Every structure is written in C-alpha cells, then in structure tokens.
Amino acid sequence: MTARPKQLFIHPIRITWGDCDPAKIAYTGNIPGWALDAINAWWEEHLGEGWYQMELDLNVGTPFVRLEMDFRSPITPRHRLLCHVWPERLGKTSITFRVDGEQDDTLCFEGRFTCVFIEARAFRKQPPPKQIRDVLLPLLPDSGQS
Amino acid sequence: MTARPKQLFIHPIRITWGDCDPAKIAYTGNIPGWALDAINAWWEEHLGEGWYQMELDLNVGTPFVRLEMDFRSPITPRHRLLCHVWPERLGKTSITFRVDGEQDDTLCFEGRFTCVFIEARAFRKQPPPKQIRDVLLPLLPDSGQS
Amino acid sequence: MTARPKQLFIHPIRITWGDCDPAKIAYTGNIPGWALDAINAWWEEHLGEGWYQMELDLNVGTPFVRLEMDFRSPITPRHRLLCHVWPERLGKTSITFRVDGEQDDTLCFEGRFTCVFIEARAFRKQPPPKQIRDVLLPLLPDSGQS
Amino acid sequence: MTARPKQLFIHPIRITWGDCDPAKIAYTGNIPGWALDAINAWWEEHLGEGWYQMELDLNVGTPFVRLEMDFRSPITPRHRLLCHVWPERLGKTSITFRVDGEQDDTLCFEGRFTCVFIEARAFRKQPPPKQIRDVLLPLLPDSGQS
Numbered sequence: 001m002t003a004r005p006k007q008l009f010i011h012p013i014r015i016t017w018g019d020c021d022p023a024k025i026a027y028t029g030n031i032p033g034w035a036l037d038a039i040n041a042w043w044e045e046h047l048g049e050g051w052y053q054m055e056l057d058l059n060v061g062t063p064f065v066r067l068e069m070d071f072r073s074p075i076t077p078r079h080r081l082l083c084h085v086w087p088e089r090l091g092k093t094s095i096t097f098r099v100d101g102e103q104d105d106t107l108c109f110e111g112r113f114t115c116v117f118i119e120a121r122a123f124r125k126q127p128p129p130k131q132i133r134d135v136l137l138p139l140l141p142d143s144g145q146s
Numbered sequence: 147m148t149a150r151p152k153q154l155f156i157h158p159i160r161i162t163w164g165d166c167d168p169a170k171i172a173y174t175g176n177i178p179g180w181a182l183d184a185i186n187a188w189w190e191e192h193l194g195e196g197w198y199q200m201e202l203d204l205n206v207g208t209p210f211v212r213l214e215m216d217f218r219s220p221i222t223p224r225h226r227l228l229c230h231v232w233p234e235r236l237g238k239t240s241i242t243f244r245v246d247g248e249q250d251d252t253l254c255f256e257g258r259f260t261c262v263f264i265e266a267r268a269f270r271k272q273p274p275p276k277q278i279r280d281v282l283l284p285l286l287p288d289s290g291q292s
Numbered sequence: 293m294t295a296r297p298k299q300l301f302i303h304p305i306r307i308t309w310g311d312c313d314p315a316k317i318a319y320t321g322n323i324p325g326w327a328l329d330a331i332n333a334w335w336e337e338h339l340g341e342g343w344y345q346m347e348l349d350l351n352v353g354t355p356f357v358r359l360e361m362d363f364r365s366p367i368t369p370r371h372r373l374l375c376h377v378w379p380e381r382l383g384k385t386s387i388t389f390r391v392d393g394e395q396d397d398t399l400c401f402e403g404r405f406t407c408v409f410i411e412a413r414a415f416r417k418q419p420p421p422k423q424i425r426d427v428l429l430p431l432l433p434d435s436g437q438s
Numbered sequence: 439m440t441a442r443p444k445q446l447f448i449h450p451i452r453i454t455w456g457d458c459d460p461a462k463i464a465y466t467g468n469i470p471g472w473a474l475d476a477i478n479a480w481w482e483e484h485l486g487e488g489w490y491q492m493e494l495d496l497n498v499g500t501p502f503v504r505l506e507m508d509f510r511s512p513i514t515p516r517h518r519l520l521c522h523v524w525p526e527r528l529g530k531t532s533i534t535f536r537v538d539g540e541q542d543d544t545l546c547f548e549g550r551f552t553c554v555f556i557e558a559r560a561f562r563k564q565p566p567p568k569q570i571r572d573v574l575l576p577l578l579p580d581s582g583q584s
Binding site: 168169171174175176178179182183198201202207209210211212213214215216217220266269 | 460461463466467468469470471474475490493494499501502503504505506507508509512558561
C-alpha cells in the first residue's frame with residue numbers, strides 16, 4: 001500500500017482481555033471497529049467533531065462503501081495499539097483513509113477505508129462541504145504539505 | 147429470584163469463538179447484550195415487532211433503568227445458549243423482565259431487567275399504550291394465565 | 293467479484309436495534325463480525341464443528357490474513373440478514389471464503405476473506421489436514437460439484 | 439449505593455457514533471462492557487497489570503459472579519464518559535467493585551460488580567494472593583486510608 005506521510009495522526013487503543021479469543025490474541029471481528037474508531041478520532045482531531053456531531057449538527061454523513069484490511073501480526077493486550085490514520089485520496093464525493101495499526105513497533109494491520117459524503121438527513125450523495133474540504137485538502141499526500 | 151412460569155419463550159443464541167476470552171469461556175462483557183437480544187426477540191414474538199419498529203413505527207421506547215445478573219456457570223460455544231424470557235412485573239410506567247440463560251440443562255445466568263415506557267420522540271415517560279398492555283397482561287405471573 | 297455457486301450455504305442473522313447507529317442502519321463496524329459469524333457457521337455445517345472446536349479439539353487454527361468488503365446497501369432490523377457463504381479458492385496453506393449479505397432480495401455487502409491454516413498450539417502455518425481438505429474439495433467452484 | 443471515596447481512580451472512555459442506537463444515545467448493551475473496561479484499567483493502574491497479564495502471567499483469574507447497574511442518565515458522544523472505580527468490599531475469595539459513570543458532571547450509571555479469585559489454570563476458587571491483597575487492602579473504604 002502507499003507510504004505513510006511523515007506527519008500523521010496516531011490514535012492509541014487499549015486492548016483488553018475481553019478483546020482476545022482463546023488463541024490469546026485479539027479476535028479478528030473486533031479489529032475493523034478499532035480502525036473505524038481511529039478514523040472517527042481523526043475527524044475529532046482535525047475537524048473538531050466526530051461522526052456523531054458531523055451527522056447531527058452538520059448534517060454530513062460519511063457511510064463506508066468499502067474496506068480492506070491485511071492482517072500482518074497478532075494484536076495482544078501487552079501493548080497499546082497505535083493506529084496511524086491519514087487521508088489517502090479525496091474523490092468528488094468520496095474520501096479514502098488509510099489506517100495502519102502497530103504494537104511495539106510491529107505492524108499489525110494495514111487497512112484502506114472508503115466513505116462517501118452524504119447529506120445526512122436526505123441520505124443523498126454530495127460533494128464534501130467547504131468546511132470539510134478545507135480540513136482535508138492540506139492533509140492529502142499530493143498536496144505537498146503532509 | 148422468582149420461579150419461571152411453565153410456558154415461556156426461549157431464544158437460542160449461537161455462541162462462537164469470538165465471544166470467548168483466553169479463559170476459553172464467553173467474556174462477561176458480552177453476556178448482558180445477549181440477555182437484551184433475548185428480550186428484543188421476546189417483543190418480536192409477542193408484539194410482532196422488536197425495539198426498532200416499536201421506536202420508529204409505534205413511537206414507543208423502553209430504555210433500561212436497571213439490570214442485575216448473577217453468573218452461575220461459564221458459557222461456551224459447545225452448546226446453544228437458551229435464553230428463557232418472561233415478564234415478571236408490570237408497573238405503572240415500567241416493565242421488569244427476567245432472563246435465565248441455560249446451556250446443556252445447566253443454568254449459566256439469571257438476570258432481571260427493568261425498562262420504562264417512553265414516548266420515543268419526546269423521550270418522556272408514559273404508561274404503556276393499550277396495544278402493549280394487551281400483550282403483557284395475560285403473560286404476567288399474577289395473571290393466572292402464564 | 294466471482295459469481296455465487298448455485299447450491300450454497302445461507303446463514304441468517306437477526307439484526308437488532310442495538311446493532312444500528314443514529315442513522316437507523318447497522319453500524320459498519322458491526323458488519324465484518326457478522327460475515328465472520330457466517331463463516332464460522334459454514335464450518336459448523338460442513339465440518340460439524342466451528343472455530344472453537346477446530347482450535348481446541350482438532351488443533352487447527354484458521355487466522356485471517358485479509359478481508360475486503362464492499363457495502364452496497366444499508367442493513368436494518370426490518371429483515372433477517374441472509375449471509376451466503378462459499379469457499380472460493382483453496383491455496384496450499386490458505387482458504388478464501390466469499391460472503392454475500394442480502395436483505396429482502398437486496399445485496400447489502402459482498403466480502404472476501406482469506407485465512408491461513410495453522411497448527412493451533414504451535415501457531416505455525418500448515419497445509420489443511422486431510423479431514424478438512426475432504427470437506428473443502430467438493431465445494432470449491434472449480435471442482436465441478438458445487 | 440455507598441458513597442464514593444474521596445481519592446479514586448477515573449478511567450475516561452471515548453463514546454462514538456457506533457456506540458449509539460437510533461435513539462441517539464449509547465445502547466444499553468454496550469454499557470456493562472465499559473464498566474468492565476474501567477475495572478480492568480483499575481487493575482492496570484494499581485497492580486501494574488490488567489486481566490490478561492493477571493491470568494496468563496500470574497495465574498490469577500477474577501471471573502464475575504454478579505453485576506448490577508442502575509442507569510440514571512443517557513450517555514452520548516458529546517462528552518467523555520468518566521468511570522470512577524473503587525473496591526467496595528474484599529471477601530475471603532471475592533472482591534466487589536463499584537463503578538460510577540459520569541458525563542459533564544451528570545451521573546449516567548451506578549454499578550456494582552463482584553468477582554471471585556481463582557487459580558486460573560485450575561479454574562478453582564482461592565483467596566487473593568498476597569501481591570493482590572497488598573494492593574487492595576489500603577484502598578478499601580474501611581481501611582481509613584481511601
């Protein structure tokens with residue numbers, strides 16, 4: 001997958017006993033949700049609000065249309081899971097995020113997640129509003145600023 | 147806790163690998179959600195609709211105000227979890243359900259769950275609408291019919 | 293993605309209120325876990341045992357190394373989610389499953405999931421044991437039997 | 439329930455979009471798991487290790503035998519959920535924790551959780567090992583030190 005930008009957002013996640021299966025590693029079914037939590041935290045950090053406020057206050061939804069994840073190494077509670085998040089590509093009505101998960105300097109997963117922008121109450125596709133474009137544009141890999 | 151009525155609703159739940167923790171038994175944090183799934187299934191069976199339709203179509207919410215659970219025996223994927231559900235007490239604006247979970251004829255947990263009836267869109271307490279009272283009344287332990 | 297075989301396994305899932313987010317549709321983070329539940333149920337049906345028994349009784353693990361999902365239409369509690377599961381490709385030490393989720397004859401998601409076979413206690417890659425190959429071989433698309 | 443001690447441990451939890459149901463508040467089925475996460479974090483803070491390490495490294499398990507929760511006010515993503523955790527009572531082979539959840543200075547839930555100490559590999563009840571008693575004793579309400 002594409003190289004990580006130098007400056008990027010890291011969202012730490014505390015993995016616990018209950019996240020693990022009898023193989024003593026995090027159950028695969030839990031991992032996509034952590035990547036989504038990291039993307040939501042990315043919005044909190046960069047836009048000032050997460051999905052809940054985007055949807056209810058700004059009337060902007062970003063439903064997922066695709067995700068893919070490669071699992072490279074098991075995740076355990078022995079280290080925090082550091083999720084590196086960055087926007088990879090802004091389409092006309094979509095945004096693709098990359099999320100890499102690391103523990104103790106070992107890559108645990110690489111993922112790519114594509115969302116479309118919608119007018120939330122109408123559930124109708126739309127280009128991202130200016131407020132959101134202004135946040136995204138300087139952070140995209142080809143902007144020369146990330 | 148109170149004795150189970152003779153005729154009652156049983157909701158089977160398939161326990162899986164991912165529900166278990168490294169002790170090879172279902173993680174405690176997952177169990178309350180299964181009891182809630184069983185109560186929702188009880189509504190589907192007796193009212194014809196679960197919480198989603200009650201809230202969105204009938205404007206009736208039933209938020210939980212209390213739950214208590216005693217864990218008697220571990221839950222594993224080796225047997226289906228049979229959740230026995232029955233209404234125990236109808237208050238003026240509340241309903242208390244009992245849920246017993248069993249696997250292979252062994253009691254795994256006993257639980258008691260109290261919800262209040264609300265007008266969903268106003269989030270305001272109300273007595274249960276007639277349609278719901280009519281479903282509940284014949285099923286209560288002191289009705290002589292359960 | 294590849295066409296579904298004619299005869300295939302369908303695993304129904306009951307979607308509930310608690311699975312939905314404030315947009316009134318199933319939260320994306322929950323969906324990969326349902327596809328995994330469907331794959332586990334496929335093993336239960338075809339091998340007679342799910343992951344828990346495979347791991348603990350047969351010493352065979354099948355950790356995921358990759359998943360990809362395309363989300364085509366929202367999932368709600370108004371219909372059962374029917375998960376169509378079939379093995380798509382058997383590698384030397386891996387197996388790829390396809391899972392399609394449908395509600396009310398509408399395709400909700402398409403997914404592809406790749407697992408490797410391991411000796412569970414050693415966490416070491418291995419070819420699938422004969423007992424498992426014998427189950428898989430007749431069900432693969434190119435076997436002319438599915 | 440009993441009064442909170444003056445000095446106590448607070449575990450913050452980030453509530454998100456995906457934790458909420460269509461009523462726009464956290465789904466009840468998710469809440470017990472957060473209280474458990476807070477208790478696990480309490481162990482991490484006071485013993486230096488959470489349940490995973492206690493079980494696998496120290497051979498000490500603490501399965502839950504009872505939980506009760508009163509839900510006082512809805513939980514939303516608009517504020518961090520602050521979970522106040524303290525041990526309430528140490529029995530011969532059991533420990534009872536209290537967990538209060540607050541958002542924006544409003545009490546959201548009060549809970550009480552009882553675990554038994556076991557020798558993890560044998561799944562056999564035991565008194566808490568000295569290392570754990572030494573951590574717990576000064577923090578109990580009747581020790582005059584909390």
